[in-house]
Amino acid sequence: xxxxxxxxxxxxxxxATAKAAKADLAFVDIGMPDLDGFSVARALRSEAxxxxxxxxxxxxxxxxATKEKxxxxxxxEHMSKPASMSAVLSAxxxxxxxxx
Numbered sequence: 190x191x192x193x194x195x196x197x198x199x200x201x202x203x204x205a206t207a208k209a210a211k212a213d214l215a216f217v218d219i220g221m222p223d224l225d226g227f228s229v230a231r232a233l234r235s236e237a238x239x240x241x242x243x244x245x246x247x248x249x250x251x252x253x254a255t256k257e258k259x260x261x262x263x264x265x266e267h268m269s270k271p272a273s274m275s276a277v278l279s280a281x282x283x284x285x286x287x288x289x
Contacts, residue, residue, distance in 0.1 A: 190281065200224025204232055212242060214281065217264075219248040219255065227262040234263035245280050247272055 195210055197203035199222040207215050207229075215233075219226035226246055233239040243266075246259040251269035259267045268276055 190278075192281065198222070200226065200229050204229050207233060207239070207242075208236075211238070214243045214245070216245050216247040216268075216277075216280075219246055219250050219259065226264075227258060230259070230263040243280070243283070 192214075193210075195206055195212075197206040201223045203215075203217060203221065204224065206212075217226045217229050221229075226248065230244055230246075233242055233244065244264050245266045245268055246264045247268045247270060248255070248259075249270045251267070256267045266280060268280070
């Protein structure tokens with residue numbers, strides 16, 4: 190689809206990678222080593238440069254409390270693992286249609 194995918198294996202690496210790449214869409218797991226996804230979301234949302242970042246929690250943690258905490262942390266959407274390819278593609282397509 191013409192996008193560049195960048196992978197990070199922990200929260201700190203993910204945060205640094207999103208900042209360096211000036212990402213406009215990020216799928217973030219909640220349970221990551223060294224910095225959880227909630228903290229990554231809060232850190233990104235604290236910077237004006239990432240106010241329009243589409244931030245999606247993609248996680249096995251799908252209980253109501255986790256979803257509520259994800260939205261409170263700054264996520265735009267919560268997707269449960271395993272996510273279908275159509276759900277992932279829909280999230281990407283929605284980002285393409287949003288103003289930057």
